[in-house]
Amino acid sequence: MTSIRTIALGAVSVLALSAGSALADGEVNIYSYRQPELIKPLTDAFTKETGIKTNVLFLDKGLVERITAEGANSPADVILTVDIARLTEAKEGGVTQPLVDENINSQIPAQYRDPEGNWFGLTTRGRVLYASKDRVSEDAITYEELADPKWKGRICMRDGQHAYNVGLFASMVAHHGAEYTETWLAGLKQNLVKKPDGNDRAQAKAIHAGECDLGLANTYYLGLMKTNEKDPEEKDWAASVKVLFPNAADRGTHVNISGMALTKNAPNKDNAVKLMEFLASDEAQTIYAEQVFEYPVGPNAKVSEMVASFGAIKADPLPLADIAANRKIASELVDKVGLNDGATQ
Template sequence: MTHTARLALALLASVTLTGMAAPAFAQSGEVNIYSYREQSLLQPLLDRFTAESGVKVNVLYAGDGLLERVAAEGELSPADVVLTVDIGNLVGAEEQGLTQKITTPVLDERVPAAFRDDDDNWTALSLRARVFFVSKERVDATALTYDDIAKPEWKGRVCTRPGDHAYNIGLIAQRIAATGLDATRTWLTAVRDNLAYPPSGNDREGVKNILAGTCDLSISNTYYMGVMLNNDAEPEQKEWANSARIVYPDAETDGTQVNVAGGFIAKYAPNVENANALIAFLLSDEAQSIYADTNYEFPVVPSVSPSELTLSWGTLKPASTPLSEIAAHRAEAAALVDELKFNEGAQN
């Protein structure tokens, strides 16, 4: 059986297992992407890449299961580039042997060391900060720290999504990396007991509850402010967003915790040169600006400015803890959430 036939067979099996459409098998002048990122967010970037490079882009979009698919397909996988969110997925892919070294020199030239793998097996493509949305009416503070929300004055005023969600696991893992496990246990216990209700829903629900008066501070990702303010399909979300303002925790000290959207080149990528060209493009000023304007995220390339809307929320000073170090504490963070029964809410 030829290599092309094996690729086609692997893709057919993939479709049979999942019921999802898969990209065409690899050909010269093409690049195949597996993406967790939504099509509406990614397509403007890919259209520009094809227009400038002439390389055809085939994309398989899915909400989950793509890393497992790449692993199951093995040497037959047609995937060239995998785009995902959360540092846990990027480090997990490397640990499973699903990656190969990104060789475009653009990577080391443009991405700070804290936001890429030491051996260039993955890279961040944009940043998202874990911040505080606070009530415009009931919170006067303009500067807050993560330690502040563990203080008695915030009793019954804090809300967040479940503690075992990747966004909160990243925050807790960063705290472990920065302050140690015991200090983080003490902090997370106090945060749990300051919760207005047991963690539930998503980041938008927390902001909705600020408007409702259920809580005064929601731990949320920055970009949800932009998403809600521009949600014409559900205009009530504009009201939620307008009831709150963003405070960047630890902006004047250690910096705000960030997570990433990023990508890697698959170990058995059939179009390695095109994959590296795509990564280089995604780190260009043009692509980084598109990320910023479309997704309300922060460019990972320091010289590229966030969107005007994002800048209106304040200035992000990212915490300096390397992403790989944060990822190393994710299992401890998850265990701590379970140990403290965080998702049951306040216990005193």
């Protein structure tokens, strides 16, 4: 039987992981920002292949703080999380250790790895434009065009300081410099139909309602909406939009990652490395990518039918480490131009 124990937050979880299980043979402890049900197929497959049990602690915030507080006795072996911001937060917070592993490096392109081996990307999500099928005739667009006055009053987006948007803006700084990006952000601001709000799904909802024609969003939300049986109205939102992959004709679309890292004091390091090697494999990436509606980065991993239906993606080859290095500047520019205030008259 495969085994996965999802451990809740709180005092009980501390006892559950620290009362001997962390140091037992044949186990590995995962601290995850990803929902347990999303990674269960992965951990089940890993246990079936290796016999190593997996213990999963899910947190919705405070992962780095949790591991820091636990100190040298932390039971955490592997971190699973999303977005370059959280991966670099873990590295800068001193809770990861470098890993040089040829099995992993051969599977994951250098642009999706920390140069020092502190984190590794497993799947990517594109930061794209949801466009109204009825009101947007264009089938191609660039990020630069979002500042064009022809889109005035037609764009909607979530908070400019959200990690997903800051990542995109940091890529613009990396490509064009801070001065250009400031001007570009000011132009984007003037094209907003309202102040940034909601999440990525809310942008599809707004397009469906006729409030805007374009919305910045991640690709995977389309899969989540199309398969949402609990809230079927989201299927209508998804059906009303098409996906435009910005800069497909030149440098490619900005992507971010779901990734993994080896913790600084991993008590089950050998098993942790085995898990990370498995997660980097084409088999695991195919499973993972299908679960989360993302694009696998492995050379032979397969894209799911749902993700393929979004359209082909040409990813910007800019290293994620370069984007991370420009996040602070990008965030400052968001405030400088008052992006979250919306367009001014």
